Amino acid sequence: MTSPKIKKIKKKIIRKSYTIQKKIVLGFKEPYSDTLPVFILGCGRSGTTMMLDIFHRDTRIETLGEKDTKIAGKNFMLHYNKIGPAIRASKAPILVMKPILNSFDAKKLLTQYEKAVVLWIVRDYRDMIASSMKKFGDRVAAYIRNFIMHDKGDNWIVSGMKPETKKHLKTLEFGTFSDIDWMGLVWWSVNQTVLSDGLDRYEGFHLVNYESFVNDEDALKKIYGILGLDLKLSGSKLVHSKSIGKGHYVKMNSVVDGMCCELIEKLSGLFMK
Incomplete structure (x- = not known):
């Protein structure tokens, strides 16, 4: 069995190889005249990095993650004055950006860039909670807890959450909420933005079901179709579904669980068909 450390190293090597390949293919080209801006948004640990990695393997697409200084600062938040120059400088017909910490700003991005496409990924809340707790511990839960209970903090939740939320x-x-409950409220707060801001009314907005896109290659083909491209690589080589159901053990406060369950039911009717 391959250790997690070796898997991580292999993943970095593969990504680096595609980066080099893309630099060779795009390196001598002039900036593209009409690059399509695409933003991957949603709650963290919901497959957004997986989707960015899929696009990163395609030489027709330039990709910029949340850490890329072409669009973001040290806190991984967007610098809005950098987006336009990044689009104009792109040598690819499609520029995919993943400013995941600016998901509360989806409406602003769709309004500011009329031709933009937003791919908003929604994952089962229990699986997202389990993944986030494993990756970040109680850090993100503390962000929202301190903000709601004590009006304290300086982070993406504090700067982005809607006042009504x-x-x-x-x-x-x-008073009795656990870190798991607070993480559930992070999931709820971010994804509630889809409804509170009426994002589904924008032509460029597409709500992607995580479970569908990792299980069904046709879903990935449809995502590519939205961008006006055909899927050249086999989807089975790009995604993995083994993460589905990892949060089955998560025990939540009944109120928080009810809020998340109700929201996922409402969002399910808006998923990309």
């Missing part, structure tokens, strides 16, 4: 969360009886 915060107002609603403050009405909850959160």
